[in-house]
Amino acid sequence: MPSIDRRALIGAASLALAGSAARAAPEPSAPPAGPAAARDVTRTLARYVVDARFEDLPEPVRREGTRTFLNWVGVAIGGSHHETLDVAVAALQPFSGPPQAGLFGRSERFDIMNAAFLNGVSSHIFDYDDTHLKTVIHPAGPVASAILALAEMRPVSGRDFLNALVLGVETECRIGNAVYPNHYDVGWHITGTAGVFGAAAAAGRLMGLTEQQMVWALGLAASQPVGLRESFGSMNKSFNPGRAATNGLFAAILASKNYTSSDGMIEAKRGWANTISTKQDYREITEGLGSRYEAALNTYKPFACGIVMHPAIDAAVQLRNENRLTPDQIRRVDLKVHPLVLELTGKTAPRSGLEGKFSIYHAVAVALVEGAGGEKQFSDRAVRDPVIAALRGKVVPTVTPGVKPEQVEMTITLADGRTLSRQIEHAVGSVENPMTDADLERKFVDLAEGILPDAQIRRVMALCWDIANLKDAGDVARAGVQV
Structure with a gap:
């Protein structure tokens, strides 16, 4: 699915994070991290991933990992019957190996490599997945897609699965921090290029890799960067997290049999970071491991469109619901x-649902009419609705000095002359105003309706919430397929 320019969104996303400036790109005059900062980066990270225990994860981090998983399953189900996935399934099915793993929302089964790819594609089709706002990485796609496919082939406890998921997210986001924004600015799709490390780390952890094998897995991941921003606006965009999942799983499997790599593939002079970025801050990777968690900063989109429109949709939904507004009341x-x-x-x-994702006029109008901003509100049906189209013509956005990207001031003038106002400082879904568990459940149901029966939707959500207590994490995958 096409996406609005990500570099422009970075400003909006980054400003919404208190304290993120401390980890932003250094000014040109700032000295680079010294040689010591680039020593044994790959091995230090590998040692942490191998040694970190579930018991060591703070409860808030475990909770956010569970929320990350629930959100990912919901968006993967939601995208499962999009044309993009239909094409991919048809293309790959003749070449699939043993039917080892299923696809959310579908009945087909594939070998774990292809299943990881396809679930990763499905979860990113609507651009509605989780977001680490500091780097604009969508963390769950590469990681969860890889390890859930693996969990279907070889039983994994939910406790171990959740630990691996958090470690994978931590790995990719820390590596992303080390090269962002320079790496992203030149055109790399960071969800794919950093996500492959998360998938390798998480899969390797579940496979019980030794420290040396994990070093090799990360090295093999470094050899497989995938994703260019030029792909945005095509099916290729969702290819990137799917391929990162497969590449990371591939790396871990090879490393488990002692397929070797360099011991410094992340930090070496001709390694990953120096080759694909002009910025390298290795402290972001190694400092605070086990005490500072990037995985705890994950966020979830309440609206299926670009971040810059979220404050206006939030304001519109609030005013509509509080005042029981109907379109005919709005002047x-x-x-x-x-x-x-x-x-x-x-x-x-806008003439299509896709174009509606790039229209502040449509976003506000549909939010006022339907009280939501999910995928159904950015469909062809919604864009062509005559009531919504008429209300679009009454929306008047004005660029105003002093208004930040994460803010909006909305004033609705009613037909009787009254006015209603709302100012949004941080929209729902931001770090400062996160989606609640109930919000995530409503999003999940909205995405899964029409694909799975209601009872099955509730069953899958319950399993996601209980992931840490499951004897077999693969039960989630088996519960989420069409029967």
Whole structure:
């Protein structure tokens, strides 16, 4: 699915994170990290992944890992019957190996390599998955896709699965921090290029790799960066997290049989970081392991569109619900916005659901009419709805100095002359205003409805919430297929 320019979104996302500036790219005059910072980076990370125990994870980190997993399963089910996945399934099915693992929301079974790829693709199709806002990495796609496929082939306890998921997310986000934003700015899709490390680390942990084998797994992952931003706007975009899942799993399997690599593939002079980025801050990878958790900063999109429109949708939904507004009551909707809003989402008359994702006019109108901003609100049906189309013409966004990318000021003028106002500082879904568990469940149901029966949806959600207590994590995958 096409996406709005990610570099532009970075400013909005980063500003929404308190304290993230401390880990931003250094100014040109700042000295580089010294040689000591680049010593044994790959091995230090490998040792941590091999040794870190579930018992060592703070409860809030375990909880966020569970929420990450629930959100990922929901978006993977939601994308399971999109044309993108239909094409991929048809293309790969004749070449699949043994039917070792299933696909969420579908009945086909594939070998674990292809299953990991296809579930990774499905989870990213709507651009509705989790987001580590500091790097714009979508962490769960590469990691969860790889290890859930593995868990179907060789039983894994839910406790071990959740530990591996958190360690995988931690690995990819820390590596992403080390090269962001320079690596991203030149055109790499960081979800794929960093995600492969997360998939390798998580799969390797479940396979019981030794420290040396984990070093090799990370090295083999470094040899498989995937994803260019030029692919945004095509099926290729969701290919990237899917392929990162497969590549990471591939790396771990090879390393488990002692397929070797360099011991410094992340930090060496001709290694991953120096080859694909002009910024390398290895402290982001090694410092605070086991005490500072990037996995705890994961966020979840409440709306199926670009981040810059989220504050306006949030304001519209709040005012609609609080005042029981109907479209005929609304004379005009004024928005004070940051310049990025019109620059990235200024389509006044979208013709398709996809174009609606790039229209602040549609986003506000559909939120006021339907009280939501999910995938159904960015469909062809919603864009062509005459009531929504008429209300789009009453939305008036104005670029206003002082309004930050994560903010909006909305004023609705009613037909009787009254006005309603709402200012949003941090939209729902941000780190400062995270989605609640109930929000995540509503999102899950909205995505899965029409694909799985209601009872099955509830069963899958219950298993996700209880992942840490399951005897067999593969039960989640088996529960989420079409029968």
